[in-house]
Amino acid sequence: MPEPTPNVDGGDAPSDDPVSDGESSDSGVRIDMISGARMQGLTSMEKIRLILDGVRDGNIVILEEGLSPDEESKLIEVTMTEISPDDFTGIEIETYPKAEASDQSFLDKLMGRESAQKLTVIGPANRIETLHKDENLISTLVSRK
Amino acid sequence: MGLLTNLKDSISRVTDGLFAAEEPKRIGIYGPPNAGKTTLANRIARDWTGDAVGPESHIPHETRRARRKENVEIERNGRKVTIDIVDTPGVTTKVDYKEFLDHDMDKDDAVRRSREATEGVAEAMHWLREDVDGVIYVLDSTTDPFTQVNTMLIGIIESQDLPALILANKTDLPDSDVKQIANAFPQHETIPLSALEGENMDEVYTKIAEYFG
Ligand SMILES: Nc1nc2c(ncn2[C@@H]2O[C@H](COP(=O)(O)OP(=O)(O)OP(=O)(O)O)[C@@H](O)[C@H]2O)c(=O)[nH]1
């Protein structure tokens, strides 16, 4: 007999990733905070998979450093292809862009490096509702499953 | 079926394009659902070619496939600018078919509409990365422009170095607030207009010629 898999509610996505692994409980809201360092080693598609696997499990994903514009565009595209009636209605996403001037170092500007350093919160559209947002505060209501 | 005809149309248009002498710039009309993108695309097409691009509707996600109108020749101050306009589905990060049920639609129709919408948005995002030479970004000036979708899309457009014109639409409505849009995207020029009433179209055409010519 094979060992019972701990990832009982993992859905169809094979999650060998340590972050999206494990139990997401029915009684609470799970929040995954992903450091910039953790994201840095990943390709764009790996980042998007990591985010969407988490969100599709019902989790809130917080990225320390956010995504590049190109990755955001791909995230929207992939999200769209995964929406399906009564199962996944898409994502809610909020970011905090740091003020332009302080955000980009002189060197970054010189090298044309875009600084993607912005705190980003992503969750399932049917469970997360932004109550209020301004430069200093994002207030979010997360409902249980 | 409409979808098949569309597909055929666009295939033949793509092959036509291969043999055109000089490729006109392809200008994508982007923006959130219901902003008035199709109303604007139709007005531009009617003003300069005589026919329309597609149906307009108060129900969001009316446009679910990008539609192209080719070789639109706009004349401004003795200069002629030829563009292809691409009317795209309103960009969003979520689509719930249940929202369409309020618009007198049964479940099958609502599910179909949402599926088409998601495919269309995916396609429009792909186009924005690969196939567009300039962007007209349409906003409904009676609504809050500080949304995540607007911020992300403008960021994506900027990161691709595409020329972009921001249009503050629906200035005929009493709640219209053009300044709020100009404030939200100060790095871009904002042109007010009413695509429905045809207000300020002269300036819109002048700017199109200037930006995309
Ligand atoms: N008052 C007013 N209404 C407008 C104007 N432009 C568009 N509308 C209305 O806004 C609604 C949406 O217009 P569409 O042109 O279908 O909007 P869209 O951006 O193409 O929407 P999607 O295809 O769903 O993304 C329709 O009811 C239009 O008649 C305008 O300048 N003034």
Ligand SMILES: [Mg+2]
């Ligand atoms: Mg439309």
